[in-house]
Amino acid sequence: MAKGKLTIDSEKCKGCELCVNFCPKKTLELGKETNTKGYFPVTVVNDECIACGTCAIMCPDSIITVEKE
C-alpha cells in the first residue's frame, strides 16, 4: 500500500524523466498519451510510493506535490 500520494500537474510536465530516474521505488514512468504541448507526462505506475519526495526535489518544473499518509 502506498504511503505517499503524488499529485502531478501533467499539463506542465516536459517528460524529462529526472523523477523517473531518481525514484527509489520505480513508481513513476512516462505515460502513453501526450499533453497539449506534445510531451509524454509522467504517471504513477505502482503503489509503492514511500513519500520520500525525491521526485519532487529533482523535478525542474515543480509539478509534483507529495503528501504522506
Place this chain on the structure above:
Amino acid sequence: MAVVYKKSIALTDAPLTYCPGCTHGIIHKLVAENLVELGVYDKAIGVGPVGCSALCDFFFACDMYIAGHGRAPAVATGIKRTHPDKFVFTYQGDGDLASIGTAEIVHAAHRGEKISTIFVNNAIYGMTGGQMAPTTLVGQKATTAPYGRSEEHCGKPIRIAEMIATIEGAKFVERVSVNNPANVRKAKKAIRRAFELQLEGKGFGLVEVLSTCPTNWGYSAVNALKWLEENLIPYYPLGNYKDY
C-alpha cells in the same frame, strides 16, 4: 495527509520556458524555498541576467529586475544601496557572469556589496545556441568550437569560485552541483548560508551551481547529469572556498 513537498509560494504558476530537464528549474526552486524559509520573500528583489534565465522575472514571485548583459551585480549594487533594508540577489549564468560581466562581479565582490549571487555554470551559452563559453571544458564541443575547445587557442576554462574567493570583500563562496538529490540538498544549504550572510550584513556571497544544458550538450536530461558528474565536477571541484 501531511505535505512532504509542494511548489514554493515564491514561484509563480507560469510554466518554465527552459528545455526539458534543464536544471535551471531546480536552482529556481532552491532560491525560492530559501527566500520563503528565511522570511525575506516579501522584501526580496532579484536581478536577472541575459541568457536562458532572462525570463526569470516571470517565474520568481518576488520583485525582479532584468539587467543588461553581465550587469546584474552593478544593478544589484544600486538597488541595495538605495534600499538597504531589502534583500537583493542576482541570478546569473556563465555567459553572463564569467564572460561579459566579469568586471562587474569582481568589483561587486571587491567592494563587499551586501548582495548574494547565484552563479549557474553549465559550461556553454545556452540561449544563443550552444556557443563556447569561458567555462567550456577543453575538448568539449560547441557550435563555435566544432572540434572541441582547444587549449592552445582558447586557454583553459575559468574557475570563478576560486577566483572570487581570493577577493577580500567576498565573505562566502561555495561551489555546489544539482546532479543528484543529495547534492541538491547541499546546494540549498549553501544558498541559505549566502542569504543569511547578507541578512547579517556581513558582505558579498557567491554560490556557483554546476548545471546542465541537455539541448546544447546533446544528451538526454538523465545523461546530461551523468556527463556533469563525470566531466564538470572533476574540473570544477565542489566545496566551500570561503565562509566568513
